Amino acid sequence: MKSDSLIEIDRVTFGYDARRKILSDLSLRFGRGKVTSILGGSGCGKTTLLRLIGGSNTPDSGEVRFDGEKVDGRDREKMFRMRRRMGMLFQFGALFTDLTVFDNVAFPLREHTDLPEAMIRDIVLMKLNAVGLRGAAKLRISEVSGGMARRIALARAIALDPELIMYDEPFAGLDLISMGVAANLIRTLNDVTGATSLVISHDVPECMAISDYVVLLAPGGRIVAQGVPADLMNSSDAEVRQFVKGEPDGPVKFHYPAPTLAEDFDLKGVAP
Numbered sequence: 039m040k041s042d043s044l045i046e047i048d049r050v051t052f053g054y055d056a057r058r059k060i061l062s063d064l065s066l067r068f069g070r071g072k073v074t075s076i077l078g079g080s081g082c083g084k085t086t087l088l089r090l091i092g093g094s095n096t097p098d099s100g101e102v103r104f105d106g107e108k109v110d111g112r113d114r115e116k117m118f119r120m121r122r123r124m125g126m127l128f129q130f131g132a133l134f135t136d137l138t139v140f141d142n143v144a145f146p147l148r149e150h151t152d153l154p155e156a157m158i159r160d161i162v163l164m165k166l167n168a169v170g171l172r173g174a175a176k177l178r179i180s181e182v183s184g185g186m187a188r189r190i191a192l193a194r195a196i197a198l199d200p201e202l203i204m205y206d207e208p209f210a211g212l213d214l215i216s217m218g219v220a221a222n223l224i225r226t227l228n229d230v231t232g233a234t235s236l237v238i239s240h241d242v243p244e245c246m247a248i249s250d251y252v253v254l255l256a257p258g259g260r261i262v263a264q265g266v267p268a269d270l271m272n273s274s275d276a277e278v279r280q281f282v283k284g285e286p287d288g289p290v291k292f293h294y295p296a297p298t299l300a301e302d303f304d305l306k307g308v309a310p
């Protein structure tokens with residue numbers, strides 16, 4: 039029987055070098071058909087987690103499984119098959135700037151399939167329609183706005199009908215309207231395609247609005263909290279509250295550890 043989880047992170051420890059662990063003994067499950075957001079401050083290992091799922095990096099210990107199968111970045115043939123089932127939208131997911139919008143979305147179809155051009159055309163226009171940009175098919179990338187570029191990259195990421203769509207900071211640098219559009223799109227595409235979506239982001243309200251499940255990570259890949267959005271929003275835990283309410287100071291200190299002011303400025307008789 040198939041597990042309810044499309045992705046299983048099982049006691050994963052990983053560091054880019056032996057001196058510093060980025061994730062330590064992390065275990066997580068991502069439900070099929072769900073939108074899960076992974077929130078956490080800069081540098082806590084969110085992108086690293088996506089790279090481990092996509093097989094770009096391999097855990098030092100523990101295992102990542104996709105649809106019950108071990109992700110093994112060293113097995114190139116297996117990864118090629120697996121990656122076809124994953125759509126990744128990276129923060130700076132570069133589009134080919136000298137190609138048209140159409141050719142950018144057609145690229146993975148031409149690369150990975152033997153479909154005839156007439157069918158590729160229909161698929162590309164359908165994907166562009168899904169992101170509201172069918173009318174922009176003939177434009178060059180240099181002619182589109184940042185928000186549009188993000189949606190084109192999304193159309194390209196879903197060209198091969200992936201079962202898993204991973205979004206790295208999908209809202210970064212977008213104005214509020216484009217942010218709302220992007221958030222709705224993630225939710226709608228997830229539901230109409232039956233895919234499973236994984237969003238990593240700093241944007242708490244956007245993620246809370248569209249997610250079925252939210253994981254809050256801290257440095258070292260420590261899980262601060264996980265649950266449905268309402269659980270996190272109503273949490274009485276000080277660390278969770280600081281993060282979801284965006285409070286500048288709390289258990290996570292505003293100040294990097296430092297000597298006292300009195301010590302640094304050689305002040306006598308001043309409270310620390």
Ligand SMILES: Nc1ncnc2c1ncn2[C@@H]1O[C@H](COP(=O)(O)OP(=O)(O)OP(=O)(O)O)[C@@H](O)[C@H]1O
Pocket residue numbers: 054055060078079080081082083084085086087
């Ligand atoms: N290729 C790499 N080589 C060495 N260290 C890296 C590499 N990529 C990331 N790191 C380090 O790993 C840590 C986690 O980075 P990661 O990008 O996973 O964090 P993040 O939570 O996605 O942060 P952000 O929200 O800022 O993108 C950081 O300290 C970063 O400097």
